[in-house]
Amino acid sequence: MAVSLGLALTAALLTACDDHGSESGQSGTRKTAVVVQPKTATMTRYLYETGTTKALNSVDLVARVSGTLKSIDYEDGSEVKAGQRLFLIEPDQYQAQLQQAEASVEQAQATLDNAQRQLDRQDQLARTSVTTEANVDNARASRDTAKAQLDAAKASLAEARLNLGYTMVSAPFDGVVTEHQADVGALVGTGSATTLATIVQLDPIHVSFSISDTDMLTCANKCANVD
Template sequence: MTQGCDPSHRQGACARRLGGAAVIALALAGCNEPNSFAAPPPAKVTVATPLQSPVTLYAEFTGKTAPSQEVNLEARVQGYLTLIGYRDGEAVRKDRVLFEIEKNQYRDQVALQQAQLAIAQAKAANAQTEFDRQADLGQKQVSSQRSVDDARAALDAAKGQVAADEASLSLANLSLGYTTLRAPFDGVVTRHLVDTGSLVGSSGPTKLATILQVDPLHVYFNMSEQQQIAMRDALAAQGKTLRDVRESRVEPPVEIGLPGEVAYKYAGKIDYIAPQLDGATGTLQMRASLPNKDVELVPGQFVRVRLPIGKIENALLVDDTAVQANQTGSYVMVVGADNVVEQRAVTTGPVEGQLRVITKGLSAGDKVVIGALQRAVAGKSVTPVAGTMAALAQPSPASTPASDAKTP
């Protein structure tokens, strides 16, 4: 059975149908609008061209300081220690009296030997007179030849006794001299090991202290075989050889620095090269000498040593922070044509302050990324912003040629 349509019901249904149609029309109209999304602009990165500057190449070592002279002060004669003539650790001059041992018995021994020498000399004079008499009588045929020979033998024995007593006197004076110990050179004396009043020299030499010369100071370090070859080549460029260093007193410059410091403050010269490699380590021992007037360095101290082995006249340098590394080696990011970033493999050299030497892989006109490195992605476009490399570090005082350094 069909029900009749209520006019009010039909009017509400029509309104709902019109509303749905309007929504659909609006949706269709939205689909026809153009897309307004725009890609972000290229990332900004700071770039700069490499600096060009002459750079000296160095071989670097770890060295250890040592006194240029070291002597143990020992009592060579027996006796009681009567004087200590310095303060422990004091710097003293050559010939300064450092220790004295009782002298009385040694003075008496000298006096005794002087008396015995006087007796021997008197006997020798008498023997000379007797020989002259017998020789004169022998020429006159008054004295026998045997008497002359006996007189000559007595004279020779008397002269021999004089020589023996002179030697004994010299030994007595030498023993007396051993009772005073003087500084053999300018240096610093360690603490005394024996107190005043102690018996020394009773069973052999007794060590009393040690004196060290710390100005100039020595630095010992070991050079590998490969570094030795590099040094040989550097000397060859100057028309010299390792033999010249050993025999002709050619002293290559060397720079010394402390482990906690960046600069190499001290300049010296190489004054010794071992004649052969150490078979156990395959290294060659070398020694540098440097002035140490203010005793800023002390013996036994570990130091950093660098030795110039070559020079690059127009080295390329970039900020050390711009150099990155991965499993294949070191690289830098370079902005190339059309502002596209390129990952460039490079070979690095030494660090000069905040800069790193690049020996291979860059040219002077390359734009190296030095800022906003995280935005520089290989193959992506960027907006380069001009910047500058860090300033080249000024040479340290030790970079003055060591040949100009004065050593006492």
């Protein structure tokens, strides 16, 4: 009886193992494992903060000469280019002053030329003892005075050209021009300087912001850029 019971148990265990193996072989599926090699790369860390933009250049456009504002050659708030004319102040009187200064230079040049000829003549006469040293000295003084008058006339001419140029107010750089502060027909530049408008440069600009001490240390140690 004991032998028969042992054989029966052994047969039952073998049958169970065979059935379990068959079920495992039938239900199990083979899967392919994907292997990826790790790579190293540089990672840029950023710190994002809220800042305030400020124009790098902001200039008040003022009238440097007095006169009636003849024209406004831009639209309020529009973008302009460097050298573009924005305002025109009455140029007629400054054009007349320029012409007068040019005439003064020509007159002074003629006076100097005549004084130089007189000096040359006196020098020639002095070599033959026909004239006196006093006449030579007087001629030389007249020549030097005429030369000084020519220099003064040239300086006045340069000033007249500057004043005529100031009648045209141009943009000093690319930017946006604000609303005009004087209307066409208004008298500007009398007494103190008259502000006509303001031009603001948009590129480049400055950005200012405040960050905490913790972010500052983190950024100093790890961040490559600050936006």
